[in-house]
Amino acid sequence: MNWDWENARDSIPLLLQGLLVTVELTLLGSLVAYVLGLVFALLRRSRIPVVSQAVFLLVEFVRSTPLLIQVFVIFYLLPEVGIRFNAFTTGVIALGLHYATYTSEVYRAGIEAVPKGQWEAATALSLPRGRTWTGIILPQAVPRVLPALGNYMISMFKETPLLLAIGVLDVLNQAKEQAAVTFRAIEPYTLAGLLFLLISLPSSILVRRLERRVGQL
Amino acid sequence: MSGDYSYIFSSILSGLDATIEATLGGIALTIVLSFVAGLAMLSSSRWVRFVSRVYVEAFRGTSEVVQLFWLFFVLPALVGFKLIPLFAGIIVLGLNHGAYGAEIVRGAVQSVPKAQREGAIALSLSPFQRMFRVLLPQAVVEMYPPFNNLFIQLLKSTALLSFISAGEITEKGELLRPVYGSKLVFIYGVELVWYLLLAVLITVVMRFLERRGARRLGREPAVRKRRRRVSQKVPDTTGAGL
Numbered sequence: 001m002n003w004d005w006e007n008a009r010d011s012i013p014l015l016l017q018g019l020l021v022t023v024e025l026t027l028l029g030s031l032v033a034y035v036l037g038l039v040f041a042l043l044r045r046s047r048i049p050v051v052s053q054a055v056f057l058l059v060e061f062v063r064s065t066p067l068l069i070q071v072f073v074i075f076y077l078l079p080e081v082g083i084r085f086n087a088f089t090t091g092v093i094a095l096g097l098h099y100a101t102y103t104s105e106v107y108r109a110g111i112e113a114v115p116k117g118q119w120e121a122a123t124a125l126s127l128p129r130g131r132t133w134t135g136i137i138l139p140q141a142v143p144r145v146l147p148a149l150g151n152y153m154i155s156m157f158k159e160t161p162l163l164l165a166i167g168v169l170d171v172l173n174q175a176k177e178q179a180a181v182t183f184r185a186i187e188p189y190t191l192a193g194l195l196f197l198l199i200s201l202p203s204s205i206l207v208r209r210l211e212r213r214v215g216q217l
Numbered sequence: 218m219s220g221d222y223s224y225i226f227s228s229i230l231s232g233l234d235a236t237i238e239a240t241l242g243g244i245a246l247t248i249v250l251s252f253v254a255g256l257a258m259l260s261s262s263r264w265v266r267f268v269s270r271v272y273v274e275a276f277r278g279t280s281e282v283v284q285l286f287w288l289f290f291v292l293p294a295l296v297g298f299k300l301i302p303l304f305a306g307i308i309v310l311g312l313n314h315g316a317y318g319a320e321i322v323r324g325a326v327q328s329v330p331k332a333q334r335e336g337a338i339a340l341s342l343s344p345f346q347r348m349f350r351v352l353l354p355q356a357v358v359e360m361y362p363p364f365n366n367l368f369i370q371l372l373k374s375t376a377l378l379s380f381i382s383a384g385e386i387t388e389k390g391e392l393l394r395p396v397y398g399s400k401l402v403f404i405y406g407v408e409l410v411w412y413l414l415l416a417v418l419i420t421v422v423m424r425f426l427e428r429r430g431a432r433r434l435g436r437e438p439a440v441r442k443r444r445r446r447v448s449q450k451v452p453d454t455t456g457a458g459l
Contacts, residue, residue: 064369064416065409066376069387076394077401161282162377172283185290193287196279204278 032096037103246311255322
């Protein structure tokens with residue numbers, strides 16, 4: 001089978017439509033992951049013993065098991081107890097939760113990298129705990145970990161296609177549909193792969209640049 | 218009632234073989250490709266470096282699922298024969314994670330203190346001896362923790378093989394879903410516990426190897442309080458994300 005330019009051209013509009021869905025999923029999923037990851041990281045440091053252990057176990061469990069099964073659990077199991085999400089929302093939640101367990105470790109590393117003197121100074125100034133976090137610790141911790149967070153967004157972008165298992169119409173699913181209609185798999189799948197490269201390579205160059213700037217902090 | 222549960226359990230268990238085979242096969246291929254591509258990226262020949270860089274960026278830059286679909290659905294149309302699903306899965310897992318592993322190998326070799334390299338040159342060891350007798354034995358110890366993360370990532374990726382019907386755990390579970398819709402908690406619970414067990418097993422083995430490797434170098438093993446994975450896969454500082 002040879003490359004058919006006409007079929008390639010025909011499949012581009014659908015693929016771009018799918019790419020938009022993939023990008024939306026990635027952006028929303030990252031947003032969830034960034035917020036929830038910070039929550040996990042802060043809860044891990046909580047003084048209440050049960051809370052920090054429970055969060056630790058949850059994070060380890062989610063991180064050690066496949067995202068695909070977590071997607072199935074949210075999509076098929078939660079409706080049994082009356083919580084129902086559509087495929088897109090399921091994708092956002094599953095990606096967000098899974099990557100939150102990664103980003104929580106990133107935040108943790110960033111928080112631990114803040115010099116101890118900063119904490120001591122905050123105590124000496126008798127700043128309340130909330131103010132210490134929002135005014136002193138996080139503003140120093142978060143910028144340092146931005147490149148790592150960016151890398152996870154790129155990595156999430158490349159994991160979204162597994163959502164075709166629950167029928168999300170992302171790039172790959174559109175390619176699959178196209179292949180089913182025309183009986184030609186080569187063009188849509190190859191183009192889908194190229195679209196991923198087209199986005200993830202420039203993004204990773206941006207992250208590398210960010211890394212260099214953060215390195216100067 | 219309990220018959221249903223034991224049927225579900227044994228049905229999922231029947232996929233364990235394929236999951237373990239895919240994981241071990243994928244790990245074997247990953248190790249080979251990581252070292253080949255990782256050392257190639259340190260080569261003095263520009264072409265060798267270029268080829269390995271293209272391999273690494275191409276596989277790190279695209280989605281693993283897309284790679285799987287490409288190998289399984291597109292390649293047969295191009296070359297005229299189809300791969301056995303499990304075999305295709307192992308190849309994709311190996312190729313994909315090998316690209317990440319290559320960065321681990323490269324980074325670890327580069328992080329060996331410069332004096333070691335200079336010492337080897339001063340002793341007029343050949344480049345081959347320098348790499349395999351001096352640099353790599355020290356670098357390998359540094360590779361265990363990131364490879365541990367990579368292998369767990371690979372284990373989790375075997376679930377994707379359900380897309381090409383490789384007969385592993387996730388697929389077995391999905392086949393049960395239409396029939397045992399009321400026992401989803403049990404189905405997914407069993408699946409998740411299997412993955413968790415395998416992940417713990419990988420970590421235990423890698424810890425053991427790391428300690429042994431460190432002892433052989435006459436180093437005290439680093440005391441690590443608990444499993445810490447700051448970043449999954451590679452501490453990614455160089456490439457196309459994770």
